[in-house]
Structure formats: structure tokens, C-alpha cells
Amino acid sequence: MATFTKSDGLQGAEFVDADLRGARFVGADLSGVVMRGVDVQGVDIDAPWLFDGESFLRVNGVDVVPLVEAELNRRFPGRAGRRAADPDGLRAAWATLERTWAATLERVATMPAGTVDVSVAGEWSFAQTLRHLVLATDVWLGRAILEIDQPFHSIGLTGPGAEDDGLDLSIFTTVAPSYAEVREARAGRVAMVRDFLATVTSDELAATRKNPWAPTTEESTLSCLHVILEEEWEHHRYAVRDLDAIEATSDA
Numbered sequence: 001m002a003t004f005t006k007s008d009g010l011q012g013a014e015f016v017d018a019d020l021r022g023a024r025f026v027g028a029d030l031s032g033v034v035m036r037g038v039d040v041q042g043v044d045i046d047a048p049w050l051f052d053g054e055s056f057l058r059v060n061g062v063d064v065v066p067l068v069e070a071e072l073n074r075r076f077p078g079r080a081g082r083r084a085a086d087p088d089g090l091r092a093a094w095a096t097l098e099r100t101w102a103a104t105l106e107r108v109a110t111m112p113a114g115t116v117d118v119s120v121a122g123e124w125s126f127a128q129t130l131r132h133l134v135l136a137t138d139v140w141l142g143r144a145i146l147e148i149d150q151p152f153h154s155i156g157l158t159g160p161g162a163e164d165d166g167l168d169l170s171i172f173t174t175v176a177p178s179y180a181e182v183r184e185a186r187a188g189r190v191a192m193v194r195d196f197l198a199t200v201t202s203d204e205l206a207a208t209r210k211n212p213w214a215p216t217t218e219e220s221t222l223s224c225l226h227v228i229l230e231e232e233w234e235h236h237r238y239a240v241r242d243l244d245a246i247e248a249t250s251d252a
Contacts, residue, residue: 027160048234076100076237082229087205090225091197097232098190104239105183111243112250116179120242124157127179129239130186131157136231137189141196144212144224155185166213193228 004010049055056063073080078096081089108115108126116127124132135156142151154173177185204221211217 048230072237076233079233082233083226084229085205085222087197087200087202090200090205093229094193094197097229097236098194100236101190101232104236104243107243111246115243115246117176118242118246120245123238123242126239126243127176127182128157129235130182131155131177132159133231133235134182134185134189136228137193139212140224140228140231141189141193144209144219145196145221147209153185153189155182197225 047055047057050057050065051069055065057065057068078093078100081093081096084090084093117125119125119128134153135158138151138153138156142148150171152167152171154171155177156172158167158169158172200221205225207221208218209221209224211219
């Protein structure tokens with residue numbers, strides 16, 4: 001099986017009558033790709049940046065982004081609140097998220113032992129997902145909003161290319177923590193967001209901060225909070241997707 005990496009120059013490439021059945025694209029930039037007369041039966045696309053307000057994805061001339069957005073909001077009640085723009089709306093949005101995650105944690109507790117460490121198709125396990133959300137909170141609340149010099153919990157899980165974002169990877173543990181330790185760290189970060197939102201004002205939401213990945217770029221406190229909410233809902237969607245797959249396998 002051929003493998004193409006970031007170093008391969010495929011921009012503007014043309015595939016004519018090519019057999020791409022079963023191909024897998026991970027972290028690939030497919031923006032502006034045009035497909036004509038293609039067979040897309042069984043294609044599974046996951047694009048977390050589909051809803052940035054400027055994107056479109058046309059299938060047979062129809063922009064399906066609004067349809068996907070509406071369906072995800074239906075499947076995940078409260079998801080639409082991730083773009084709340086005032087203190088009360090943000091507090092309500094976070095409370096809904098807490099209830100949503102609490103229900104998912106209860107679901108996991110009823111599943112077979114070891115479920116939290118199962119990886120589906122190479123994706124993060126449930127425990128790893130919680131670890132990544134610890135990191136997301138540390139980056140966008142601790143580092144960006146609160147401007148803490150070293151806000152990172154050692155169990156935070158980074159993604160590929162973290163060193164390119166200026167993270168000191170020596171901060172993070174190389175030994176997988178126990179699920180109890182993950183739950184404890186995650187609960188602490190959830191409380192941090194809750195406590196911050198409890199007293200935040202409209203003026204504070206409008207205050208500017210440095211983008212944690214691009215310090216020369218300014219962000220508002222509100223935009224940083226929106227990133228946290230987006231991370232929470234997207235990773236909850238991934239977690240539920242994989243839990244469904246785990247249950248389906250065990251029931252087969």
C-alpha cells in the first residue's frame with residue numbers, strides 16, 4: 001500500500017480513473033478539492049473545521065454544511081450553545097456540557113472493564129480523549145485567558161506537531177496515568193472553567209489575549225472560550241462515536 005506524507009508534493013495533483021477504494025486521509029488538507037463523476041459509496045468524512053462560518057461542502061451542487069450542522073445540533077442537545085456570546089449564555093452552555101459529559105461518564109462506567117483504554121481505528125481512547133481536554137483547557141484558559149506561565153497538567157495529551165507549537169514536551173508524562181488520575185485531573189479543569197464563567201463579565205469577554213499558538217495574533221477572551229466549547233463538543237462526538245463502535249463489536 002502506498003503512503004504519502006506531508007513532504008510529498010500532491011498539491012494540484014490530478015487523479016483520472018484512479019482506484020482510491022479504501023484509501024484513508026488523516027490530517028490531510030483537502031480544501032478546494034474538486035471531484036467529478038466519482039463513486040463515493042461508503043465514504044466517511046470527518047471535518048471538525050466544517051463550521052467555521054466560511055466553509056462549504058457541496059455534494060451534487062448542494063451545500064451540505066447547514067444540513068450537517070442542524071443534524072449534529074439535533075443529535076447533541078445544547079451543542080448550538082457553543083457559540084454563546086454573553087456571560088449568561090456561556091454559563092448555560094457550560095452547564096449543559098457538564099451534564100452531557102456526566103451522562104457519558106456514567107455510560108462508560110457500565111461498560112466492560114478496560115473500555116476506557118480501547119482505541120477504535122487508531123483514534124484516541126476514551127481516557128486519552130479526557131487527557132487531551134485537560135490540555136485544551138490548560139492552553140485556552142490557563143495559558144491564553146489567565147496568562148499563567150506554566151498552566152499545564154502533566155497528564156495532558158498533546159497531538160501530532162505539538163513541539164511545533166512551542167510546547168515543552170518534557171512537562172508531560174510518558175507513562176499512561178490511571179483512569180482515576182485522569183478523572184481527577186479532568187474534574188479539576190472542568191471546575192476551573194465553571195469557576196471562571198461564574199464571575200466573567202461582558203467587558204472581560206471583550207478583553208484581548210495572545211493566541212497561545214501564535215502570540216503575535218490577538219484573540220478575545222470570548223473567542224478563547226469558544227475554542228474550549230468547540231473542543232469539548234467535537235471530542236464528545238468522537239467519544240460517543242467510538243463507544244457506539246465498541247458496544248457494537250461486543251454485541252456482535
